[in-house]
Amino acid sequence: MKKVKIILLVLLVALVGIQFFPTTRNQSKTMPKTDFTLVNDAPNSIKKKLQTSCYDCHSNNTAYPWYNKIQPVAWILESHIADGKKELNFNEWETYSNRRKKSKLKSIISQVKDDEMPLTSYTLIHGDAKFTEKEKKELFQWLTKLRDSI
Numbered sequence: 001m002k003k004v005k006i007i008l009l010v011l012l013v014a015l016v017g018i019q020f021f022p023t024t025r026n027q028s029k030t031m032p033k034t035d036f037t038l039v040n041d042a043p044n045s046i047k048k049k050l051q052t053s054c055y056d057c058h059s060n061n062t063a064y065p066w067y068n069k070i071q072p073v074a075w076i077l078e079s080h081i082a083d084g085k086k087e088l089n090f091n092e093w094e095t096y097s098n099r100r101k102k103s104k105l106k107s108i109i110s111q112v113k114d115d116e117m118p119l120t121s122y123t124l125i126h127g128d129a130k131f132t133e134k135e136k137k138e139l140f141q142w143l144t145k146l147r148d149s150i
Contacts, residue, residue, distance in 0.1 A: 019070070019071050021071060022074070023068075023074045023075060023077075023078040024078065025062070025064065026060060026061065026062040026078070026081050026085075027060075027061055027062060027064075028060045028061045028091075029061075031061075031091075032060070032091050032092075033094070034091065034092055034093055034094035034095055035059075035090060035091050035093060035094075036050070036090040036091075036093035037050060037051075037090070039093055039094045040093075040146055042142070043142065045135075045138065046138065046139055046142055049131070049135055049139065050090065052126075052128055052129055053117075053118045053129040053130075053131065054090065054117070054118065055090060056081070056122070056126075057080055057081050057083075057084030057085070057118075057119075057122070058084045058085060058087070058088045058089060058090050059085070059089060059090045059091045060085075060089065060091045060092075061091070062081055064077075065125065080119075088104055088107075088108075098150050101147075101150050102147055102150050105143050105144075105146060105147040105150075106147065108143060109139075109140055109143050109144065109147075112131055112136060112139065112140075113136065113140070118130070
């Protein structure tokens with residue numbers, strides 16, 4: 001029993017201790033001119049849905065939930081955001097080559113169609129990020145038209 005108490009005390013001290021190691025926040029107050037929705041003049045419905053469903057992990061501005069201030073959760077979130085931005089950053093869209101743009105559009109369509117994006121771990125807490133069938137259809141039509149125009 002004494003060993004259990006010591007282990008719990010050490011874990012508690014460690015948990016409190018890691019709270020003093022903050023993460024770098026992915027936040028910007030400006031929308032760059034290179035942003036996907038601006039460059040492509042996205043319809044309002046698509047713009048809002050992409051911002052709700054995608055931009056927290058795939059842009060330079062994350063709307064952080066309250067629990068982001070708790071470690072190790074903040075580290076996990078920052079890792080997801082860094083991975084998401086590495087794969088696709090909507091704020092840097094105009095800097096991509098046409099070939100990369102077409103590839104990303106094809107990938108967005110495929111991953112949303114297959115319910116791979118947004119991640120289930122994200123939609124569990126952000127239910128409004130899920131795409132309805134109607135929203136998917138509208139998005140796919142617009143993205144396909146955009147891809148064909150590049």
